[in-house]
Amino acid sequence: METSYITIDGKQIPLRRSLGAFRRFDERFKEEGITTFRFDMTKATISHMLWLLWECIDAGYRFRKEKNDITLEYLEDALEFDDLAEITRALMPQREEVDAPAETEKKSYKGGE
Numbered sequence: 001m002e003t004s005y006i007t008i009d010g011k012q013i014p015l016r017r018s019l020g021a022f023r024r025f026d027e028r029f030k031e032e033g034i035t036t037f038r039f040d041m042t043k044a045t046i047s048h049m050l051w052l053l054w055e056c057i058d059a060g061y062r063f064r065k066e067k068n069d070i071t072l073e074y075l076e077d078a079l080e081f082d083d084l085a086e087i088t089r090a091l092m093p094q095r096e097e098v099d100a101p102a103e104t105e106k107k108s109y110k111g112g113e
Contacts, residue, residue: 003060006053006090009078013070014060015090021059025052050075053087 005012022036029035034048054072061068079087 015056016059018059021055025055
């Protein structure tokens with residue numbers, strides 16, 4: 001698993017979708033029924049998105065053994081509504097669709113051929 005980066009306010013910020021980041025998010029919001037495995041966008045708020053982003057940023061800094069100086073307040077002020085699409089892609093990348101393997105040609109073999 002590699003650390004990704006997201007650009008916020010011109011800064012490259014480490015982002016890691018670690019189990020620890022998701023667990024910490026889930027613990028914070030489980031009473032609301034919001035978890036990373038059942039992330040329902042009809043129930044999620046901007047606060048949920050910001051917290052999940054912050055947890056993944058914090059995990060990126062932890063993995064690199066660096067101090068996280070990014071605050072939730074910084075994210076609130078630095079990000080704009082138009083940034084939500086990039087944030088969503090960074091936090092929950094779509095699984096690459098895998099094409100079904102092409103059918104192999106079936107050959108009939110007769111003994112001795």
